[in-house]
Amino acid sequence: MLFMSDISKSYNPSEVEEKWYGAWVESGCFKGRVDPSKEAYSIVIPPPNVTGVLTMGHVLNNTIQDILVRRARQNGKSAVWIPGTDHAGVATQTKVESYLRKEKHTGARELGREKFIEIAKQWRDKHGGIIIEQLKKLGASCDWSRLVHTLDADYSRGVLTAFVELFRRGYIYRGKRMVNWCPVNLTALSDEEVVMRPQKSKLYRMKYELVEEPGTYLEISTTRPETIMGDSAVAVNPNDGRYGKYIGKHVWRPFPKEKIPVIGDDYVDVKFGTGVLKVTPAHDAADFEIGLRHNLPVIDVMNPDATMNSLAGDDFCGLDRFAAREKAVEKLAEMGQLVAVEDYENNVGFSERGGVPIEPRLSDQWFMRYPKVAEAKAAVESGAIKFWPKRWEKTYVHWLDNIRDWCISRQIWWGHRIPVWYRKGVENPDINNPEEVHVSVDGPSDPENWVQDPDSLDTWASSWIWPFGTMGWPNPEKMKELGMDYFYPTSDLVTGPDIIFFWVARMIMAGLEFLPGDTAEKIPFKNVYFTGIIRDMQGRKMSKSLGNSPDPLDIIARYGADGLRFGVMNCAPQGQDILFSEERVELGRNFCNKLWNACRFRQMAGDAGDRSSLKSIIGRINPSKLDSDDLSIIANLVKCSDDVDKDYGNYQFNAITQSLYAFFWNDFCGWYLEVSKSRLSDESARDTVLAVQDLCLRQTLLMLHPFMPFITEELWHSMEYGRDGDFIQNESPAFVGEIGAMGLSATSEAAATTEKLKDFVTKSRALKAQCGVGTKRDSKMLLLPAEASCADIFKANAEKLKKLVGADSIRLVDAESDSPAALTALGTVYLEASAGVDMGAEIARLQKELAKLSGFEKSTEARLNNAAFVSKAPASVVDGAKRQLAECRLKMEEIGKLLKSYGA
């Protein structure tokens, strides 16, 4: 047996963490097992980018998941947490391309598709998966035997199956549309991947001459003069009295010089700018719509990388769009057609990954009409899926109500290639003719006659099947092997609200579309917990470029994983953003240390019988030896456990940490262990006191385990609460039933007594401090009991009170003294033989207190004299006020006596 007293005075996390994580994984205790005799519990991880590294956001998110799954195991459920990584199409392709450019001086296009993918895979295998190792350091109890990557063969079949099925069901089509084009990554993006940023730009006012009325000009405002070359009309509002008359006429486009019509369209806002709009159907989504209505030519003047092409004219061809803008302005000025340039702030859509403004661009892309939109909305509104906090439902519903088709094709190679083949030699193949276009998971049987579509799928069009793709769907054997029947739907999803559209909503639609059964069987999860965003102390989002993102592994190395987990959870109220600083982790580390030392203290008291089960510990308690402090601490333990249960039900993790912290630090260590000290030398009480200590420590370890898995596992074993070869996660934290069976529940009187003792100790210490003997341990004190029962309480607890107060003696007296004094819940306490005390200060202090009491007396009297209060407030409140008033007056009377005895 290992004695804790032989171990270091402070908790040393790193060895403990390594030891137990290894033991857990080796034992297979994180494995999800299908066990019909138990309730199933499941979570799928939001798959981190395979090339990513652990951030504080991951720490928060994964700690919550770990807490939930560990708690489920403790509660006897058969639990699984399915881990995995996301190939993260555009993000990874971008990284690999920049690696190629930097290290190999080549690029994706030069290498060709096959070679590029090969290199990307090597790169992924080398750099990817780091994050998985980092999650292990955090203590994540994932079932690693089920690790899934979105490009795995099995998972990929699921992704393609979903595509093919939707195609067959008529939800997927190909078309030439305006899309968000990223000129850096050379791919289309979905609307969700475009981030709007306010930009300081210029609004240029210029004039176009009317063809039919030379010398007459229309003034036009634009922020994008570089698209003039693509103008195919000028539009005015038909109801605009100023310009209506020009509709049907023409203006000269300045360059390349050409006649373009003046058209009338309601879209034009009479009040904005000059009221005249240049229409560039190829380079603006709204203009494209106008173009459709008026049958205008679409003149695309840019290359895919947003340089100008030959249609822009010799002056511009080859220029970047921003250089072209400057040049266009210069040219307008030279031609005398630039009227004004104004500073202007507008929102510009940026490519999330590319970091440059997206270019609206007409191109052939694959689109998806979302399936099961109404059902997805109903699933959340009906409560089949619950959102925590609930307010995100509104955001979700609003998005579904305004949903638009999803551009799912990407012009990149890193991803799932679209499973569509075109017959060789057929021009403009008909999507609906299987002779010309083949759509299937496995491809055509005669591949030599077909060419596969070069595009790949949006990453989110692969991760949207995550909750069931990770369970083997659509392969029946795999689904059986992985227990999909048992584990699906998953219990909880923990994610950030920033991907509510990208991922959460789409997973719900996918589940409803692809799986059989009723809503309750099809939905991917029953609860969604949205975390807050971790920010720095200035409230800024953590980012690499700001350098304000601490490395969690560094924090773990310095404070321990448990300290980090506890610190983060302690300050993470439901769904609120979190301002993070290391001080929070210090709190967690300190708490670990407190826990460690309390156990060490218990261990130093030595063996006191069997502690290997709740039953045996309770069996060591001799009820006749329990005093009020024993009963109070047990009552507080029960209360803490009830609160913890309740807060789990509401996903109030910070409340759980606060309950546990307050119980353990204040009630148990701050009071109970201290009063234990004097009772341990009482042979008749000793065993019972140690049994109560064991009970509290054991239950605290169990309750803390989901938050602090490593230290609790270590202490669980070194304290001998658990057996070798088994783990704390397999022990239920329930105990209230057993306590109740002991008849230990009638504790309100004990709690009141303990409160009195605490009050006596605190006031007595304060009195000593005021008299300058706060640190002396040999004070002689007197107690004038407030009533007979107080004398009894004092006598029953005299030893512990002397010790806690730091008194050599506390004598009961029956008359006032003229020594410095304090009012306590047990009566008036005097500090004897306190020569040199500044009685003037004492008097001032008492008078101040008297004034305070007098204020309270007045306000309470006023309340009680208010007939409305007495008649309308509940009796308990009125009685409480009366009692307080009486107590207040009693105190005032006591203080009056003291002041009198001091001669004030």
Add this chain to the structure above:
RNA sequence: GGGCGAUUAGCUCAGUUGGUUAGAGCGUCUGUUUUACACACAGGAUGUCGCAGGUUCGAGUCCUGCAUCGCCCACCA
């Protein structure tokens, strides 16, 4: 333009259905080797709960309006 959130001690935040004298951690001040823990212990200081109304016997808590900050959504060039 619409929606959502926040506003409580110097700092970061709790405060569940309205109930008496508003809490925690950090920081700060004064002390301390006291049967575990200085990552600790003891004692102290610090708040017109954003502003203005309203409901109520009673409001940090409920209602209305306003202000400031932040986020999301929205095709005004």
